[in-house]
Amino acid sequence: MTTLLTVLDQPAELCCTPITRDAMSAENAALLAAKFKAIGDPTRLRLLSLVAAHDGNEACVCDLNEPLDLSQPTVSHHLKILVDAGLLTRTKRGTWSFYALVPGALDNLADILRTPAS
Amino acid sequence: MTTLLTVLDQPAELCCTPITRDAMSAENAALLAAKFKAIGDPTRLRLLSLVAAHDGNEACVCDLNEPLDLSQPTVSHHLKILVDAGLLTRTKRGTWSFYALVPGALDNLADILRTPAS
DNA sequence: TGGTTACATCGACAGGTATCGATATAGAGA
DNA sequence: TCTCTATATCGATACCTGTCGATGTAACCA
Numbered sequence: 456m457t458t459l460l461t462v463l464d465q466p467a468e469l470c471c472t473p474i475t476r477d478a479m480s481a482e483n484a485a486l487l488a489a490k491f492k493a494i495g496d497p498t499r500l501r502l503l504s505l506v507a508a509h510d511g512n513e514a515c516v517c518d519l520n521e522p523l524d525l526s527q528p529t530v531s532h533h534l535k536i537l538v539d540a541g542l543l544t545r546t547k548r549g550t551w552s553f554y555a556l557v558p559g560a561l562d563n564l565a566d567i568l569r570t571p572a573s
Numbered sequence: 574m575t576t577l578l579t580v581l582d583q584p585a586e587l588c589c590t591p592i593t594r595d596a597m598s599a600e601n602a603a604l605l606a607a608k609f610k611a612i613g614d615p616t617r618l619r620l621l622s623l624v625a626a627h628d629g630n631e632a633c634v635c636d637l638n639e640p641l642d643l644s645q646p647t648v649s650h651h652l653k654i655l656v657d658a659g660l661l662t663r664t665k666r667g668t669w670s671f672y673a674l675v676p677g678a679l680d681n682l683a684d685i686l687r688t689p690a691s
Numbered sequence: 692t693g694g695t696t697a698c699a700t701c702g703a704c705a706g707g708t709a710t711c712g713a714t715a716t717a718g719a720g721a
Numbered sequence: 722t723c724t725c726t727a728t729a730t731c732g733a734t735a736c737c738t739g740t741c742g743a744t745g746t747a748a749c750c751a
Contacts, residue, residue, distance in 0.1 A: 478623045478626050478640065479618060479619050479622035481619070484618045484622070487615075488612070488615040488617075489613075491609050491610075491612045491613035491618070492610070492614070493613070494606070494609045494613070494686075495606055495607075495608075495610030495611070495613035496610070497599065497602040497606040498602070499606075500605055500606050500609070501596065504596045504602070505597075507688070508596050515727095516727075517727075525709095525710080525711095526710070527729090528710080528711070528713095528730080529709070531730085532708095532709075532710080532730095547718090547728090549718065549719075549727095550718050550726065550728080551727070556688075561686045561687070562688055564683075565684070565687040566683070568679045568686070570674075570680055616739085633697095634697075635698095643739095643741095644740070645697090646698090646699080646741070646743095647739070647741070649700085650738095650739075652699095665698090667697095667749075668696065668697050668747080668749065669697070669698085669748095670697075670699090
């Protein structure tokens with residue numbers, strides 16, 4: 456009886472009473488699924504990877520468009536989904552938009568997946 | 574420059590050359606996204622949680638149907654997706670089907686999300 | 692053999708999503 | 722102000738997905 460899939464994250468969003476054992480509530484499941492769904496897409500995984508590979512975990516859109524072989528609106532669409540999921544932040548500097556990893560966001564998701572004993 | 578989102582898993586599926594730094598390849602992204610997509614659904618997250626909450630990380634379908642408030646075919650559909658993603662295994666004993674966590678599967682996904690330095 | 696139980700599969704349908712071209716917006720520079 | 726560049730948003734479309742009732746299947750039991 457491992458106590459898997461606990462909910463420890465989302466301190467920003469006022470929700471999610473932590474469950475340390477037993478099954479996951481429907482509300483927590485919905486909130487977590489939204490985040491995993493955001494990274495459950497090849498393009499968005501690559502975008503996260505590209506951002507993480509840059510200095511300061513931050514990248515300009517101009518650096519993200521070319522390697523993906525997708526139209527600019529499509530890339531912008533995926534970036535918006537990652538921002539809405541709380542995984543990236545957007546900062547505008549001049550004409551350029553910079554996307555950065557939200558510190559700890561991916562680690563929080565990792566903690567949920569890790570089995571204690573295993 | 575963190576070396577995030579490396580690919581360490583899928584030893585069973587003959588694929589995925591490990592990338593320890595730099596951006597993720599399209600092939601790895603597709604394989605990983607398929608797994609994250611499987612857990613990117615509230616019902617499937619709850620199913621994983623229910624299975625993990627049972628002794629031996631194994632549960633009978635009869636124990637999984639009732640707490641979800643979904644039809645039996647729908648639950649069966651979600652379980653199949655989790656099996657296809659390599660996260661659960663199915664074992665038939667008599668009339669009953671038992672689903673169990675694949676050892677290490679979720680931990681491998683967690684490793685991919687974890688940022689080294691952070 | 693026939694019935695019952697447990698579960699998977701099928702077919703259909705509604706809603707979601709990834710993608711694109713076209714367009715809007717907004718900042719920089721002349 | 723006018724233009725150019727960078728990016729977001731819009732509208733449309735094709736495809737995917739979650740859900741259900743109906744049905745198939747296989748094991749157990751009488």
